[in-house]
């Protein structure tokens with residue numbers, strides 16, 4: 001059976017994408033850690049949309065998880081015709097003060113598991129001469145961000161890696177989309193531990209900053225897929241921001257981000 005595999009499917013942008021794809025009658029394989037939530041989602045999706053929705057509860061911040069997921073899909077006879085690498089976590093604060101374990105887990109989830117899932121499922125797509133891979137990066141991929149150093153660097157990796165394999169995949173008719181959301185109203189900041197006073201230093205009026213809803217982001221991602229785009233930024237203001245950022249040297253951006261953050265936190 002052909003399915004779309006989506007990581008981080010239990011909340012935020014991933015859950016919104018799941019709902020959009022289910023409306024289009026795509027069969028789905030949902031991945032996240034919260035088994036209870038995933039089970040409930042699958043029951044509801046099957047009832048509402050008449051699709052086959054399955055899940056695997058798995059922690060992608062662990063090194064062997066991607067391989068375990070691959071093996072499970074083979075056992076279930078699932079053909080992954082679309083892979084959406086959406087699961088990701090952030091972190092904020094002074095790099096040296098952050099927990100090394102959490103930073104390394106972030107790299108495993110945002111980078112290594114994304115690379116592993118792509119490496120495991122891509123050969124089958126190449127053999128079939130069809131398939132789609134969507135990698136979710138971020139506006140943060142466009143610049144180094146002091147006090148959010150590891151997260152921004154992880155998304156820069158996703159961007160560079162995805163743009164490179166996009167070209168490698170063209171002879172195999174495998175479509176690759178690099179999709180970059182900006183600030184979105186999800187659980188992301190709370191999960192990253194940056195919904196606190198230190199997080200506020202990363203953006204003064206963060207709570208009032210213009211943000212998209214996960215549904216708006218999912219709509220734009222689906223539109224980019226329909227248009228077979230290789231790269232898309234979600235939101236008009238973010239697209240404008242991305243164009244402006246491209247003109248500004250990183251040294252200027254980082255110096256000013258750092259100054260602002262230190263000023264707000266009176267460091």
Ligand SMILES: NC(=O)c1ccc[n+]([C@@H]2O[C@H](COP(=O)([O-])OP(=O)(O)OC[C@H]3O[C@@H](n4cnc5c(N)ncnc54)[C@H](OP(=O)(O)O)[C@@H]3O)[C@@H](O)[C@H]2O)c1
Nearest residue numbers: 008010011012013032033034060088138183184186187188
């Ligand atoms: N929100 C934003 O402002 C924003 C902006 C730009 C880019 N993005 C990117 O968009 C993507 C989705 O973010 P979001 O805002 O939707 O975040 P979110 O609301 O925190 O949702 C994250 C999803 O990933 C899952 N997840 C977290 N850790 C996991 C792990 N170790 N293993 C497996 N699944 C895990 C979560 O489910 P469980 O907790 O059940 O595992 C949840 O389903 C991320 O890659 C993020 O970097 C977000």
